[in-house]
Amino acid sequence: NQTVTGGGTAPYLKSLNIASTGTVNFSGTIGIGTDLIWTSGTISAGTSKIYTQYGSGTINLGSQVLYDLDLAHSGYSRAVTGTLYVSHNLTVSGGTTLGGTLDVKGDITATSGSVTSALIVSGSGAQSISSTAGFPTGTVTINKSAGVATLATNLSLSTSGQDLLLQSGSLDLNGKTLTVNDLFTLSSGTTMYTSCGSYSPSSGVKFSNSGTIVGGSNVYLSIDDVTVTEGSAATLTVSLSGVNCAAVNFNYATTDGTALAGSDYTSKSGSGSIAAGATSTTISVNTTADGV
Numbered sequence: 083n084q085t086v087t088g089g090g091t092a093p094y095l096k097s098l099n100i101a102s103t104g105t106v107n108f109s110g111t112i113g114i115g116t117d118l119i120w121t122s123g124t125i126s127a128g129t130s131k132i133y134t135q136y137g138s139g140t141i142n143l144g145s146q147v148l149y150d151l152d153l154a155h156s157g158y159s160r161a162v163t164g165t166l167y168v169s170h171n172l173t174v175s176g177g178t179t180l181g182g183t184l185d186v187k188g189d190i191t192a193t194s195g196s197v198t199s200a201l202i203v204s205g206s207g208a209q210s211i212s213s214t215a216g217f218p219t220g221t222v223t224i225n226k227s228a229g230v231a232t233l234a235t236n237l238s239l240s241t242s243g244q245d246l247l248l249q250s251g252s253l254d255l256n257g258k259t260l261t262v263n264d265l266f267t268l269s270s271g272t273t274m275y276t277s278c279g280s281y282s283p284s285s286g287v288k289f290s291n292s293g294t295i296v297g298g299s300n301v302y303l304s305i306d307d308v309t310v311t312e313g314s315a316a317t318l319t320v321s322l323s324g325v326n327c328a329a330v331n332f333n334y335a336t337t338d339g340t341a342l343a344g345s346d347y348t349s350k351s352g353s354g355s356i357a358a359g360a361t362s363t364t365i366s367v368n369t370t371a372d373g374v
Contacts, residue, residue: 091135155179171188171189194215195216236258245262259281264288268290
């Protein structure tokens with residue numbers, strides 16, 4: 083086995099070719115000047131970061147997986163061959179990245195550069211998508227086994243022919259604006275939370291929805307437990323897990339547990355609402371002093 087330990091963005095390796103019969107361990111931030119090529123062996127990325135810089139070249143890692151990747155080769159170009167797998171975060175901060183597919187399981191942040199690659203958002207946990215410049219211009223596919231992909235900024239997929247496919251999992255617009263140049267598809271079983279954000283297209287031949295669109299946020303309701311003296315009112319607090327941009331309406335009804343309706347409390351049902359921007363409301367239930 084061998085270990086490649088990076089010392090930050092400088093000094094950096096002019097190129098790195100992996101042709102091993104064992105395991106090559108990556109550690110720290112490893113600067114790469116031109117080519118990053120794998121032909122044999124196993125890459126164990128740990129919690130390392132690959133930082134591309136100062137030169138044009140090719141990235142071809144086959145089925146090997148990186149941890150963090152920062153495409154930072156300002157003024158230069160990188161050609162991606164096949165699919166480049168990133169198990170944690172992807173940052174695009176400079177340069178031109180051409181072709182291939184970026185498959186990312188962590189957060190995606192694009193601030194500068196040009197990337198023509200396709201993008202797959204494939205993590206099983208929460209993922210954040212942020213773009214001010216340099217976001218990939220190929221087809222974007224959200225294919226999550228669990229968790230939610232959330233927009234941290236407005237996102238414009240503005241390249242001619244650029245599609246967005248919500249293939250599996252959930253997307254939360256988080257109050258932001260999503261614009262898709264070409265086809266926007268929600269597959270069966272998927273969910274998009276608008277959280278009072280907007281999206282286009284939202285109808286017509288370029289929009290296909292077999293999933294579920296929720297106008298509010300990706301939040302849930304809970305109710306607390308209370309202990310009171312018999313004969314007094316029990317005040318129950320209904321809470322939201324987070325702030326919602328629109329009112330959340332719900333129905334409720336009491337059911338017997340150790341307390342019985344009529345002898346221990348007065349049954350109650352109805353509807354309630356938590357106003358936009360608020361996180362809780364209360365329900366009052368009268369109890370009966372039966373001496374037991």
